[in-house]
Amino acid sequence: MKTVDKYLISIVGPTAIGKTALSIKLANHFNSEIISADSRQFFSEMQIGTAAPTPDELSAAKHHFIHHKSITEDYNVGAFEKDAIKTLNQLFKTQDIVIMVGGSGLYVGAVTKGLDDFPEVDKSIRQELNIKLEKEGIQSLQKQLKELDKVSYESIAIDNPHRVIRALEICIGSGKPYSSFLNKEKNKRPFKTISVGLTAERELIYNRINKRVDIMMQQGLLEEVKSLLPFKNLNALNTVGYKELFNYLDGEWELDFAVSEIKKNTRRFAKRQLTWFKKNEETLWFDYTTPLETIVEKLEQKIIEP
Structure with a gap:
């Protein structure tokens, strides 16, 4: 064919x-x-x-x-x-x-x-989130993400701390929901x-x-x-x-x-x-x-x- x-x-x-x-x-x-x-x-x-x-x-x-x-x-x-x-x-x-x-x-x-094209954010945010993960566990981060960006909370791999921290650092660093940067015009x-x-x-x-x-x-x-x-x-x-x-x-x-x-x-x-x-x-x-x-x-x- x-x-x-x-x-x-x-x-x-x-x-x-x-x-x-x-x-x-x-x-x-x-x-x-x-x-x-x-x-x-x-x-x-x-x-x-x-x-x-x-x-x-x-x-x-x-x-x-x-x-x-x-x-x-x-x-x-x-x-x-x-x-x-x-x-x-x-x-x-x-x-x-x-x-x-x-x-x-x-x-x-x-x-x-x-x-998706994400903004650069301060590296210290991720460090702080990792410390929070160690001290309080992933449930604390999940709760924070649910408050900041419910769309991401319901769509990402919520049991994966790497994904949760990535979403949170964008939310905190940009002041906008992580989900707002998704599905823009791509290559x-x-x-x-x-x-x-x-x-x-x-x-x-x-x-x-x-x-x-x-x-x-x-x-x-x-x-x-x-x-x-x-x-x-x-x-x-x-x-x-x-x-x-x-x-x-x-x-x-x-x-x-x-x-x-x-x-x-x-x-x-x-x-x-x-x-x-x-x-x-x-x-x-x-x-x-x-x-x-x-x-x-x-x-x-x-x-x-x-």
Whole structure:
């Protein structure tokens, strides 16, 4: 199929829904390569707990941005945007279609739309917020954000202290809500994006998540987390599946409780993912059991008749 325009097919949806499997099928169908926009899968030390593609899956299609960084490196969404766009520009020289897959809404949006432009704020604000986090806990920061910017409080990953502090420092430093800087006019992209969403009944999604966590534990997640214990304060490891087991290893929780918390927090994360991705009204949503042929047919219609 010959196309004039360049297309990025972005596969989104909640965790454990089957995005990786679909991305490989589509990459093979379109003779293309895959960009990962999953911020947890960037780090080479985090293999099991991030549900990264298996060696077989990685060999089934060419992947970019899987385990290409160390948890000790400072790698953020701004750096990823630059790297991803550079890689896409290279790929589009020889390919008309590239596949992107990932459940990190902020990182997906950075590639498809560009990042929001935030004002510079005094670094001391972040230092003070970090001190408050240590002394009073994240609930105190969450309460402060709810008072200053209810829109952000209801839309960001509220259990992630890094995200809460980022929103608060903009609110405090600029005197304006963090959310007021979002969704402004962004950089135009030299490609068109078609967003494909996978979904299922919520109960089914939650059951898949619970099973995935059990499988991760069987695969050795606890041993992986043990090996990372000296680095537990790094931002990359402040993530579901790792922080709960750190609590177990620190003697704060029983193992069964830690595993149940991983399942609960992953279910919450999936709920936020769905809320985030449902905002894009142009996304083509499919049940996770939809045959590949049906999805390809819809995509080719969009490409031929955009």
